[in-house]
């Protein structure tokens with residue numbers, strides 16, 4: 001590696017630290033400048049010689065780009081992904097060649113499933129030795145093609161800036177997703193000219209490119225450009241006007257695509273009951289009169305029309321099969337997505353629309369008066385307002401009331417819901433809550449209703465354990481003043497807890513709560529149901545994950561009695577350091593699941 005680097009840089013050694021900004025810039029500097037032009041302010045990475053110029057570019061940029069070095073590459077990519085999902089500007093992860101890249105694959109796939117705009121830059125063995133077996137020589141793009149919008153290699157130093165620019169442009173255009181670019185060693189280390197290339201010249205020492213508008217905000221709106229879009233909206237407005245029991249489902253792309261305000265305005269104007277999904281949670285805040293997520297079973301069973309916006313019709317939504325309660329016909333289904341390729345093909349749709357979601361909701365609200373007139377005289381109020389909305393609101397209220405006993409349970413061992421009863425009371429409106437685990441996190445999804453959009457992060461439909469520490473690192477950086485709470489199953493904790501070290505080194509205080517039932521609960525209980533026994537589903541009972549965090553320089557404590565939860569959480573919030581509250585919970589409790597996702 002060292003010899004390859006010397007050859008590639010042409011300096012007889014790695015670029016010297018004292019080379020000034022006037023010196024010819026290597027590909028890494030151009031890459032950093034291009035990333036910054038797209039609104040990137042942090043690089044998540046784990047060291048490797050193949051990517052040194054990207055670090056050098058970050059350190060010598062004006063102002064320097066924040067470098068967050070982690071303990072596993074999956075954490076770097078998860079952190080980049082969470083940055084994108086929280087800030088709606090793209091995230092950047094830098095992975096060294098070979099194992100650095102392959103360690104990031106599950107996290108890149110998670111970004112792919114979540115439609116998160118992430119650019120992963122990889123190091124790559126040098127071209128001039130390709131085939132001779134240099135260290136970590138592997139053709140990454142072939143591995144990553146299936147889980148990225150595009151994966152390719154840049155071979156020319158002078159083209160690194162434009163290639164990185166293209167990677168960000170692609171990642172940020174709907175439907176968003178991860179893009180992978182690796183750069184041959186000699187192109188990354190080599191002279192790429194003195195002014196960074198790409199979409200425009202950098203202005204060293206002048207106006208910082210960091211202040212330029214993120215490309216995500218400039219993405220063209222597909223609806224505006226499609227002549228058939230107005231017809232789609234009119235058709236959908238007509239379907240709503242003709243419905244008796246409509247339901248609106250809001251998913252992650254409503255938030256990611258910046259359509260949260262327009263969606264809320266449309267829901268309120270049309271008085272549509274709303275079920276929130278993924279990062280659509282919080283678009284209508286907890287307690288909103290139209291938010292009926294807690295009554296989703298009744299809503300989906302009894303609806304005659306379901307409009308699903310910004311999320312796929314996947315297992316989380318029963319594959320888009322709604323209605324049919326008590327012999328009623330199945331509900332009509334409308335699918336609205338941010339790009340045509342996202343429209344479901346596995347089920348018959350009454351209508352669909354693809355394009356900018358904010359434009360869609362604004363147009364829908366505008367089209368409704370005419371649609372209602374065309375639907376004939378249906379009374380002064382929207383017809384579903386009288387009985388349907390109150391029916392679902394009551395069902396949601398009853399469901400919440402039924403939980404109260406468990407949220408305040410004094411049971412020993414601790415019922416996991418008691419943790420949420422205590423935590424809910426301590427959360428601020430702008431808290432970011434992150435879930436990484438099985439049953440423990442399913443409970444959280446049901447019982448912690450965000451009060452703002454962008455306040456909830458779960459792994460999404462790929463369901464990958466191990467997102468926790470990466471998401472928490474990013475959340476603390478993206479929201480420096482907000483509470484950041486990471487909910488960890490004890491099983492999930494094993495995938496990323498070492499990155500509590502990253503929290504400590506980078507002074508990122510996060511409250512971690514481990515729901516420690518001593519088992520892989522979401523697997524143990526179903527296996528017992530299926531086979532009458534279980535294997536490979538036990539963990540150490542009472543394992544001291546809090547002491548792991550203490551050993552890494554943070555703090556923590558164990559909680560075994562229900563009354564100990566609230567004081568421990570308060571200590572954690574007050575501590576100002578990474579703090580793990582290790583709550584021993586009852587392994588006999590299984591989340592009442594209606595689907596296994598298969």
Ligand SMILES: Cc1ncc(C[n+]2csc(CCOP(=O)(O)OP(=O)(O)O)c2C)c(N)n1
Pocket residue numbers: 436437438439440441463464465466488489490491492493515517519520521522523
């Ligand atoms: C990377 C990965 N490996 C395995 C699984 C399968 N899996 C899903 S939930 C789960 C159990 C999680 O256990 P824990 O985090 O302790 O939460 P609990 O269900 O016990 O509350 C497992 C193993 C997965 N989703 N992701």
Ligand SMILES: [Mg+2]
Pocket residue numbers: 489490491515516517518519520521
């Ligand atoms: Mg567990």
